[in-house]
Amino acid sequence: MFTTYIVLTLMTYTKALAFSQEQQEVARIAKLLSHPARIAILEHLAETKSCISGDISKVLPLSRTTVSQHLQELKSAGLIKGEIEGLTVCYCIDQEVFDEARKVMEQLLHRIKSVCCSDQCDC
């Protein structure tokens, strides 16, 4: 009875666990890229070709707090690294992790190829 209640409570928003590891992995990566701010942060880190030791929020239309939050998401996912350098924090892309994420993403994108409705309907 108690167990059933817990299961039912957890069911909302946790059905993701019922899908394959790979599907979850792709979804996780896609989620990281699903906000323009995080795209902008990654692009900025790539463009500067060096660590960002300064306030990235100055080049983004967001408050420092919000940017920090997005950075934290990217960092906890491993996509970027951040090292404290005196007064500032040096953020940069973890190319190894990012390349692996790209590989997973591209594999999926190329798997989605279908010959549709060859005989059943008109779409």
Place this chain on the structure above:
Amino acid sequence: MFTTYIVLTLMTYTKALAFSQEQQEVARIAKLLSHPARIAILEHLAETKSCISGDISKVLPLSRTTVSQHLQELKSAGLIKGEIEGLTVCYCIDQEVFDEARKVMEQLLHRIKSVCCSDQCDC
């Protein structure tokens, strides 16, 4: 005063508009792929190599209502097409739209390449 209130109200969750068109486009595509159910749906549509005329929820660990909702998201984004075929609806991938989305996604993924911290820090 009234205008200011509206602007302030709209500011939450609409900062996305302040980013570039391309950043928004990538984020939009990524968001579609950010849930395992939608990945699973796309993979299933690709695997069957034909229209799905039946209840996709039967091969997914989700209720019919929820699956229908995910299908609607993919459809309104144009990634899949759905034609009513009598009693059932024939869903299939719009390969042209999907290929374009893949292109946009891959372009971004390959743009994120940085030589990090060559001289500034140790990450």
Place this chain on the structure above:
DNA sequence: TATGTATGTCGTAAACATACGTCATAGTAT
């Protein structure tokens, strides 16, 4: 030591996403 500057942390409000039950609709078949 005090002061300034840069960053992280916490709390919170509002918007959005997920999941599902229930009802309505529309075609199929008896």
Place this chain on the structure above:
DNA sequence: ATACTATGACGTATGTTTACGACATACATA
């Protein structure tokens, strides 16, 4: 016509994300 079946539409509860202000912390420098 009536019952059956498959789907869409609507409403709703719960969880998550986004955005930011306010406070705490930590280092550099005067």
